[in-house]
Amino acid sequence: MSDFWVFGYGSLMWNPGFEFIKAEPALLRGAHRALCVYSWVHRGTQSSPGLVFGLDRGGACRGMAYLVAGKHRDKTVSYLRAREQVTMVYLEKWRKISLQSGGTAAALTYMVDRNHPQYAGALPLQTQLDIVLNAIGQSGRNPEYVLNTAEHFKEIGIKDSGVFWLAERLAHPR
Known part of the structure; x- marks a missing residue:
């Protein structure tokens, strides 16, 4: 099996959770990052949802691309499906990305499904x-997720x- 790329735009940027050969900034055109997904598992519950990032159509998104060894393809894809597809709110897609080092590559991405009940749209x-303020789920408090992502954006x-x-x-609530 050949090596492949995974595109991270939210928590995958600061907590990929899988083995990779290298990571580098990348640009995905045709989709933008937005807090547009109600989180019913990782950062909230169905009765008290949080918000997490999704890739929604239109615009462009800067994120991190991870090159994964082909021998780890099955393990990595299984891990990502277990993490990202708990409620099937994302559509698994191969999208073209532009790598900071030059050139383009096809990358595994998770696009939000606008027809899913967890799609929040532009709030x-x-x-x-x-x-976000009071939401908590299996992976922790929702504010922590947004703060960690914002910190990585700055980095x-x-x-x-x-x-x-x-x-x-969120860092200085009143």
Whole structure:
């Protein structure tokens, strides 16, 4: 089996959880990152959902690309499906990415399914904050997820005013 790429745009950027050969910044065109998924498992529950990032159609998204050895394909894909597809809110797709080092590659991505009941769409920032503030799920508190992602954005130079607005208010709640 040949080596392959995985594109991370949320927690996969700071907590991939799988073995990889190398990681590098990459750009995915045709989709943007948004807190557009109600989390019923990892960062919330069905009765008290949190919000997590999804890749929604339109725009572009900077993230991290991970090159995975072909011999780890089955193990890595199984891990990602168990992590990302708990409620089937994402569609597993192969999308073209532009690597920072130059060139393009096909990468395994998880796009939000707009027809899924967990699709939140474009919520106002204050609504996002209200949802995230007190949500907690199997993987921990929802504010921690947003704060960790915002911190990683700063480390690799991603500018996202909405996420930074949320992070400031989550770091210093009133």
